[in-house]
Amino acid sequence: MESARLPVSDSRRFFAHPTVTPEQLLHESDRCVKCGLCLPHCPTYQIMQDEGDSPRGRIALIQALLSGKLPDTPRLHAHLNRCLGCLACEGACPSAVNYGRLIDGIRAVRSQRRHVARRWLYRKALGLFTKPRLLFSGARLLRLLPRRWSAAPPSGHSRLRRLIGLCPDFSRPIVWQAVYPPAGEAVGRVALFLGCISRFSDQAALLSARQLLNRLGWEVVVPAGQACCGALFQHAGAPAMAQKLKIQNQAAFGGSQPLEAILTIASGCGAHLKEYGALPAPILDISSFLNQYPWPEQVVLKPLPQPVAVHDACSLRAAGAVYQLLNQIPEIELIPLAGNALCCGAGGINLITEPQMADALLRPKLTSLRCCQATILLTSNTGCALHFAAGIRRAGLDIEVLHPIQLLERQLRP
Numbered sequence: 325m326e327s328a329r330l331p332v333s334d335s336r337r338f339f340a341h342p343t344v345t346p347e348q349l350l351h352e353s354d355r356c357v358k359c360g361l362c363l364p365h366c367p368t369y370q371i372m373q374d375e376g377d378s379p380r381g382r383i384a385l386i387q388a389l390l391s392g393k394l395p396d397t398p399r400l401h402a403h404l405n406r407c408l409g410c411l412a413c414e415g416a417c418p419s420a421v422n423y424g425r426l427i428d429g430i431r432a433v434r435s436q437r438r439h440v441a442r443r444w445l446y447r448k449a450l451g452l453f454t455k456p457r458l459l460f461s462g463a464r465l466l467r468l469l470p471r472r473w474s475a476a477p478p479s480g481h482s483r484l485r486r487l488i489g490l491c492p493d494f495s496r497p498i499v500w501q502a503v504y505p506p507a508g509e510a511v512g513r514v515a516l517f518l519g520c521i522s523r524f525s526d527q528a529a530l531l532s533a534r535q536l537l538n539r540l541g542w543e544v545v546v547p548a549g550q551a552c553c554g555a556l557f558q559h560a561g562a563p564a565m566a567q568k569l570k571i572q573n574q575a576a577f578g579g580s581q582p583l584e585a586i587l588t589i590a591s592g593c594g595a596h597l598k599e600y601g602a603l604p605a606p607i608l609d610i611s612s613f614l615n616q617y618p619w620p621e622q623v624v625l626k627p628l629p630q631p632v633a634v635h636d637a638c639s640l641r642a643a644g645a646v647y648q649l650l651n652q653i654p655e656i657e658l659i660p661l662a663g664n665a666l667c668c669g670a671g672g673i674n675l676i677t678e679p680q681m682a683d684a685l686l687r688p689k690l691t692s693l694r695c696c697q698a699t700i701l702l703t704s705n706t707g708c709a710l711h712f713a714a715g716i717r718r719a720g721l722d723i724e725v726l727h728p729i730q731l732l733e734r735q736l737r738p
């Protein structure tokens with residue numbers, strides 16, 4: 325039995341997991357008592373109604389694969405790949421199984437078994453996220469292609485078409501200064517984390533965050549050496565690369581003078597940065613941070629007498645902070661989107677790699693959006709925003725997708 329287990333080679337540095345071994349994965353998976361309490365919370369199980377697409381089923385597959393009872397077949401690959409990493413199962417588990425560690429770990433172990441050419445290609449594709457300029461140029465190129473190419477299933481499910489449909493309308497990338505002082509005396513200093521995709525796709529939200537923070541008296545620093553948070557790599561079976569990015573970010577933010585907090589506008593990045601452990605200041609979602617301090621009296625928000633829908637991203641652990649913050653806007657009617665407990669389907673890169681699943685999970689949310697008659701949808705995560713915006717375009721709805729900070733900044737009186 326022992327000899328059939330998958331080996332972990334230390335020669336494949338891009339993918340090699342720095343901490344988790346197959347033995348540790350098996351040990352963790354043994355905590356699962358197969359009670360099934362997680363099944364109703366799992367979005368992929370709800371859609372597929374197949375045990376292999378449930379947390380319990382995936383844990384059993386991981387155990388069988390690692391102990392050599394099952395070969396690594398395309399069917400097994402499909403079951404593991406469809407997992408969105410939303411971690412709704414962890415919250416429901418009475419045995420406190422660390423499912424996130426299991427799914428990331430098995431992806432890392434399987435990555436090392438890929439053919440060398442496939443590994444090389446995969447590495448190059450993932451490596452794009454560490455090269456902001458290349459990422460931006462690629463996205464601009466995709467936007468030159470007509471949006472209608474992304475429509476019409478079943479051919480509409482090809483990955484290129486999918487990417488065309490997801491690409492937001494880009495303006496020129498912002499060239500960030502190192503420091504943005506407030507108009508008067510600073511109440512303190514915070515750092516802004518830009519991210520890899522969000523520095524382009526969410527640059528309007530980043531700009532709003534910077535402007536709002538300055539209006540509230542905060543000095544904002546934007547360390548130049550910061551990189552992708554590494555979440556995409558960690559969840560895609562390339563933990564060594566995630567580790568490298570972590571070290572780069574620790575160096576970039578460690579060089580800043582004393583900071584009150586490092587702020588993120590993308591909850592997926594924030595959740596991963598919190599796992600770093602060693603950063604010079606706490607990682608906070610910007611909504612949570614803005615709730616912690618009283619606002620100056622002269623900063624007043626304009627009323628907004630209309631319904632505004634709110635999507636709670638799975639990675640935003642403190643979704644209540646968003647509602648608390650937005651309720652400061654007079655007359656606003658916040659509507660939590662029906663089915664908020666279930667992932668929208670974007671999960672990591674699943675919105676590209678698993679389009680059928682991603683769309684099946686988005687469909688009921690678009691129906692809820694139609695019903696609540698909101699003309700604005702708020703979400704705090706980059707992938708969710710891209711996924712919703714593409715679905716809304718395809719459905720021909722007239723709904724604006726914004727980050728909560730954009731709406732807040734818009735409502736500031738001049």
Ligand code: SF4
Binds near residue numbers: 410
């Ligand atoms: S992470 Fe989400 S999709 Fe994956 S098994 Fe858990 S609940 Fe299901």
Ligand code: SF4
Binds near residue numbers: 413418420
């Ligand atoms: S709830 Fe926890 S212990 Fe029960 S089947 Fe799911 S993962 Fe296993």
